[in-house]
Amino acid sequence: MPSPMPVRTLFVSDVHLGTRDCQAELLARLLRRVRPERLYLVGDIVDLIAMRKRAVLPPAQQRLVARLLRLARSGCEIIYIPGNHDAAFRRLCGLKVHRVRIEHRMVHATADGRRLLISHGDEFDTHVRMAPWMMALGDGMHQFVLALNRWCNRGRRLLGMPYWSLAAALKRRSGAAQRYVAQFEQAALHQAAREGLDGYVGGHIHKAGFRARDGVLYCNDGDWVEHCTALMEAPNGHLQLIDWRGEVIAREPAMANGLKSGEAVPDAVGAATRGA
Template sequence: MATTLTPRTLFISDLHLGTRDCQAVLLSRLLRRVRPERLYLVGDVIDLIAMHRRAALPAEQQRLVARILRLTRSGCEIIYIPGNHDAAMRRLCGLKVHRVSIERRYIHETADGRRLLVSHGDEFDTHVRMAPWLMALGDGMHQFVLSLNRWCNKTRSALGMPYWSLSAAVKGRIGAAQRYVEQFEQAALHQAAREGLDGYVGGHIHQAGFRARDGVLYCNDGDWVEHCTALIENHDGQLALIDWQGRVIEHEPVMATQASGVLAGA
């Protein structure tokens, strides 16, 4: 029987509900195992852009929404930070709807006292230097690779094989995509440092990971279209990335201040 995980905080983003690429079944499986005290929905939860073209919310996605809302019954606090694909929800920022607080951005304090800026991350797009034609080409290629990803995993599922992200594997080999990610990370780190914060948590770019610079920590929780990852904070304040099965795939890097604290207590 699978062990139930009870982190202090769970961060998820980029579900893109309303699209065929949303991995609702995998996220539902994770939420059956993970019972956080606080849940951050860090943008692009509902893809209102896609639903404007074709309004559809399949049964498995409806069940996922119901499961998320049920978390509040057990005392879980939910904070929803709309992204660029659900930007219309930003009109509701400052309100609480069905026990879900809607915020434009949030300052999260970890159990070990660190203050982290939480936002979707689309505000940093203006800091990324890339030609418009290349951005348009990249978006078209991304949609094509996502369609291949769907067919690849339908075949794997029929063969009894676990989920694997073809799209993530392809993007990891494209230099322009990696440069985009690096510029985004630098912009987020700069913003957190400028505000005197200890770090940043976001989504948007569908690339999970940690980075550290000058004592400031960058965290990206990934997405539920390609990578199927989430960010958790444990009760000691430490952060880690987990996959859809709840397995830790990466721990936050040890910062210089953390290392000196450990040595001082030795």
């Protein structure tokens, strides 16, 4: 295997350790291919809510936790920002546990001088206008589709085919899901602008992508249940979305180079999962 690619910063969220849907083996594969100086764990890394009903921690997930701790011991700065599924860890904000720093939110300075707000994103749920019954129905459908996703990929593995997200493919065809994502993005952009920052990085909605508005950049690193993507900062400060193979699937927009206010970057993540 070639030497790991040096990365200034890696952003990972929504791993959901402790559930059957966690793609721990694919994340571990990515961490063998990149060597980050700093790693942000942007919430829902451990799914404490699901583990109250049934805890699932197979060997692949245990190996992933061990790899993360080895990264911390080897000098990689790891910052854990708890989300809504691991909110109990917010009681530990300000502390270090096994060399992992726990914070409620952060402002990250990129190599090219930009300041980005980092949070999980569940604080924006109150800004999303959706009827409670529709939210409950959507959550139930999501769990059903994730179960189908597991069976689909078991079959693909038996046929020697790579991972592909059925859940993500179905979500792209849902108008309600698209409206939810758009409202979430607008709320995150507004918060970053209100604080005088250059952009926002988060997770929570399991939809990786970039969006730019009025000189403010929105970045979502995706998840490790459906899309299996991470956000990477290169040594020059440029931001890119990468998949579990370490391949670039989307680059941040050049906001001063023809991107209109509020214009979304083409869905390169969707294109990548369609082509898998």
